[in-house]
Amino acid sequence: MKHDSDILKRIKTYFMRRKSAREAHNFEREAEADAFLYEAMEGFEDVLTSDLQQAMDELDDRLDEKLRTRNPMIWWRIAAGVVLVIGLGTAIRFLMMSESDEAPVEQEIADEQNYKPRNAAFGADTLEMIPEGAWASSDSVHDDIVEEEVYSEPAIAVVETPQPEVVEQYFANDDEVAATGNTLQEMDDVAFEDTPADEKLEIDAMSAEEPEESEIAAVESAPAQNRSLNTAKSAAMSESNATPKGGFASYNNYLRQNLKKSNSMPTGSVVLSFEFDRSGKPKNIRVTQSLCTACDAEAIRLVSTGPKWEVKDRKQRTTLSVRFP
Amino acid sequence: MKQPHFIDAVNAPKLNDDEAYAEFIRTREKSVFGELFRKHMTLVYGVCMKYLHEKQASQDATMEVFEKLLTYEPKSEIRSFRAFLYVVSKNHCLMKIRGEKPVSVDFSEADMESASYVHPIDRPDDKTVALEKCLKQLNEAQNACIGLFYYEKRSYLEISRLQKLTLNAVKSHIQNGKRNLKQCLETSK
Numbered sequence: 369m370k371h372d373s374d375i376l377k378r379i380k381t382y383f384m385r386r387k388s389a390r391e392a393h394n395f396e397r398e399a400e401a402d403a404f405l406y407e408a409m410e411g412f413e414d415v416l417t418s419d420l421q422q423a424m425d426e427l428d429d430r431l432d433e434k435l436r437t438r439n440p441m442i443w444w445r446i447a448a449g450v451v452l453v454i455g456l457g458t459a460i461r462f463l464m465m466s467e468s469d470e471a472p473v474e475q476e477i478a479d480e481q482n483y484k485p486r487n488a489a490f491g492a493d494t495l496e497m498i499p500e501g502a503w504a505s506s507d508s509v510h511d512d513i514v515e516e517e518v519y520s521e522p523a524i525a526v527v528e529t530p531q532p533e534v535v536e537q538y539f540a541n542d543d544e545v546a547a548t549g550n551t552l553q554e555m556d557d558v559a560f561e562d563t564p565a566d567e568k569l570e571i572d573a574m575s576a577e578e579p580e581e582s583e584i585a586a587v588e589s590a591p592a593q594n595r596s597l598n599t600a601k602s603a604a605m606s607e608s609n610a611t612p613k614g615g616f617a618s619y620n621n622y623l624r625q626n627l628k629k630s631n632s633m634p635t636g637s638v639v640l641s642f643e644f645d646r647s648g649k650p651k652n653i654r655v656t657q658s659l660c661t662a663c664d665a666e667a668i669r670l671v672s673t674g675p676k677w678e679v680k681d682r683k684q685r686t687t688l689s690v691r692f693p
Numbered sequence: 694m695k696q697p698h699f700i701d702a703v704n705a706p707k708l709n710d711d712e713a714y715a716e717f718i719r720t721r722e723k724s725v726f727g728e729l730f731r732k733h734m735t736l737v738y739g740v741c742m743k744y745l746h747e748k749q750a751s752q753d754a755t756m757e758v759f760e761k762l763l764t765y766e767p768k769s770e771i772r773s774f775r776a777f778l779y780v781v782s783k784n785h786c787l788m789k790i791r792g793e794k795p796v797s798v799d800f801s802e803a804d805m806e807s808a809s810y811v812h813p814i815d816r817p818d819d820k821t822v823a824l825e826k827c828l829k830q831l832n833e834a835q836n837a838c839i840g841l842f843y844y845e846k847r848s849y850l851e852i853s854r855l856q857k858l859t860l861n862a863v864k865s866h867i868q869n870g871k872r873n874l875k876q877c878l879e880t881s882k
Binding site: 371373374375376379385389390392393396397400401403404405407408409410411412415419423424426427428430431434435 | 723724727730731732733734735736737738739740741742743744748751752755756759760775776778779783807808810811812815816842846847848849850851867871
């Protein structure tokens with residue numbers, strides 16, 4: 369491309385002596401008072417005007433190239449995303465062919481309620497992710513129960529991956545039958561899920577006194593559900609589906625700094641589960657474990673107005689526990 | 694009547710350099726900085742040519758300055774982007790000729806000040822008595838060249854013909870004359 373900045377035109381005109389003596393003087397006066405221009409003019413002293421134009425055209429092209437090239441990582445991420453989508457799509461096809469008669473919707477809701485999140489802190493005050501392990505069964509047709517639990521526990525948080533319910537949700541999404549209309553997914557952005565009072569108490573008691581036990585319960589309950597659902601399902605999902613932009617440490621920091629706790633709020637955790645919109649903002653937030661009405665609202669406020677997430681699969685629900693110290 | 698928003702946007706005044714740079718720092722929008730840099734790229738390249746003398750090396754250095762500034766986070770407010778760009782470009786080239794590896798954007802407040810320094814004789818309407826007095830103390834050649842340039846508004850080329858000097862000699866007489874004037878003004882204060 370031809371470079372035609374204002375300053376280049378003026379420099380060229382000056383060097384080509386197209387100016388009157390007075391105009392030349394004015395340009396020289398300007399350069400005398402402007403060290404940047406003065407030194408640049410010194411640099412061009414022995415350069416032919418045509419060479420200068422050519423050099424600037426080349427630089428212009430190089431600049432355009434720099435502005436065009438994007439982070440090569442983005443292309444790798446897109447490629448990885450495409451592979452993941454194709455993989456999931458194939459898995460879902462298999463599932464649909466083998467289990468087209470099953471109605472997964474009720475099961476999903478049941479799972480949601482059975483699910484007991486753990487509430488132990490991983491050494492962090494406010495944030496913890498509830499791991500449920502990741503299951504990868506290698507074959508999608510054979511129904512031997514090859515369940516490998518890939519369970520890792522980083523310092524602050526663990527992103528749980530394939531929840532059994534996720535597979536079900538894919539069904540629901542794939543054939544948008546009328547039955548899906550009554551899933552919670554179809555409800556408004558934020559839906560509170562009413563837990564019976566006695567159950568709530570139980571969870572609170574567990575989380576307050578025996579966090580380890582509740583952890584075991586949460587982890588154990590998942591494979592059991594998985595089995596009951598028929599295990600021929602294969603969803604080769606990677607270890608963490610969603611991570612906050614900037615990482616968990618900074619997300620945790622965000623929560624800690626922005627959490628508004630009033631004196632009337634009890635100590636404990638609100639467990640939320642949510643999906644993501646295109647931009648990585650949490651949506652369809654559900655309260656999986658309530659602490660108090662104001663606490664729930666505060667937790668939802670924090671998550672919905674907080675940092676966006678890097679998400680592989682937007683529809684896969686991520687569970688997050690917000691701790692009220 | 695209030696105009697619709699989109700008309701306002703169309704008629705929005707073009708950002709000046711400092712506003713554009715602040716906009717870039719806020720949004721980190723590559724294209725905003727790209728266009729700002731393009732506007733001054735000729736001068737960056739000129740400064741590189743002055744110190745590195747060679748076309749290829751100067752072009753490379755120009756692009757290096759661009760890339761450095763693209764990722765640079767200003768620690769303090771940049772009051773004049775143009776002066777800042779000048780200092781960064783110059784320092785980058787100086788480090789290159791010294792054989793040092795120019796790693797970071799480095800500049801000091803002193804650099805910035807000297808970059809935006811304007812000699813009293815270059816300031817409009819600032820021909821004070823002290824300046825006139827100091828002019829008389831210059832040697833004949835410097836006095837003549839400065840007189841013709843600043844008071845009779847002659848171009849370098851005209852002065853070189855009138856004084857039977859080479860163009861470079863005219864320029865160096867003006868430069869040296871200005872340096873002497875500055876010293877004279879500072880001591881007479």
